[in-house]
Amino acid sequence: MDTNNQEVYEEQSAAPRRKKKKKKGWIIFLIILILAVAGGTGFYFMQRQKPISATEDFLENMRAMNFDGMKNLLQSNDMSALDNADITSDAYSSFFKKINEKMTYKIGKTNFHIQNGTASVTVHINYIDGADIYKETISEFLKQIVSTAFSGTTLTEEETQQKLASLLEEKSGSVEDKFTSIDITYPLIEADRKWKIVSLDADTVKVMSANFTNVQDEINQSLAEMNNSENAGVEATVTPAETTSIDMDNDHFTLRLKEFRVTQAIDDSDCLLLYCDYTNNSSSSSSALVDVQLSAKQNGEKLSPAVPKEDEPAIDNYIAEVEPGSTVTVCYAFSLNDKSDVTLEASEAFAFGGGNVTSQTIKLQ
Numbered sequence: 001m002d003t004n005n006q007e008v009y010e011e012q013s014a015a016p017r018r019k020k021k022k023k024k025g026w027i028i029f030l031i032i033l034i035l036a037v038a039g040g041t042g043f044y045f046m047q048r049q050k051p052i053s054a055t056e057d058f059l060e061n062m063r064a065m066n067f068d069g070m071k072n073l074l075q076s077n078d079m080s081a082l083d084n085a086d087i088t089s090d091a092y093s094s095f096f097k098k099i100n101e102k103m104t105y106k107i108g109k110t111n112f113h114i115q116n117g118t119a120s121v122t123v124h125i126n127y128i129d130g131a132d133i134y135k136e137t138i139s140e141f142l143k144q145i146v147s148t149a150f151s152g153t154t155l156t157e158e159e160t161q162q163k164l165a166s167l168l169e170e171k172s173g174s175v176e177d178k179f180t181s182i183d184i185t186y187p188l189i190e191a192d193r194k195w196k197i198v199s200l201d202a203d204t205v206k207v208m209s210a211n212f213t214n215v216q217d218e219i220n221q222s223l224a225e226m227n228n229s230e231n232a233g234v235e236a237t238v239t240p241a242e243t244t245s246i247d248m249d250n251d252h253f254t255l256r257l258k259e260f261r262v263t264q265a266i267d268d269s270d271c272l273l274l275y276c277d278y279t280n281n282s283s284s285s286s287s288a289l290v291d292v293q294l295s296a297k298q299n300g301e302k303l304s305p306a307v308p309k310e311d312e313p314a315i316d317n318y319i320a321e322v323e324p325g326s327t328v329t330v331c332y333a334f335s336l337n338d339k340s341d342v343t344l345e346a347s348e349a350f351a352f353g354g355g356n357v358t359s360q361t362i363k364l365q
Contacts, residue, residue, distance in 0.1 A: 117190035130210030
């Protein structure tokens, strides 16, 4: 082989080797690049998980009513949003722990900004709506307070709180659980390599307190509404149904109008006596006083209670304790303005939102 042919052969043999070497270099570069990207992606997702984990820790502390644990996960370190809520009271702690441990949640949309160390985590929460429990508790409490007042007994503040706590426990066991849901978006911030929720919000307090904040506030509101109803008439809070009878029948009581008559009051003026059969349908003793609110009007003016001249034992039955399933005849007495028609309205005493209302017009002549 001559010299020229040998040089050509060596050049042709070296070309594939150079291509293979160049291709191998690109493969190594791509592998390094992929590993770098994968490592960066892995780091990103690892960092992204941290605010989610912090939110989950916060929710678990909510479920356990661990206030110190919640506080440690708040960037503000401020739990003052609970100051006006009964969930921090030792008297109600057992009730609220049972309520909150039934809470469930699911992490939803997450926004994560690694550059400035902020994030937001949206959580779908299912929790107990305690509205029915509170209604039953406060209605029963008000009835018991009225009965206690008529017996001449006065409860201390501590005894009142204990009675409320006891009723909450009782009603939470007898009223069926009712769940509701809410979506809460928690803003988070990274500080000292730890992710924390910015602050305790009102919705979280609402979840923990089962849609209720303060038992005493609700009682005061109920008493105020009852007082307004006494001053302005039942129609101030509810609209009476189009009925022709004040007869009522519910889980608490049955009321049936038997008869009425006009007689003399103690001051010799005319008064109206209404005789009704009251039946206690509840599982505990009660009375017409604590179950029924009955009013009478003439020409739109509310009539005042009257004291009849004659002795009427059925009037005493109005405040008498009646055993479950028993029936007594009660008498309501009203002062009359004249002999015009009288409109009667009956409703459930201490009912939230006014409850059921019936009406009936009676003719005196």
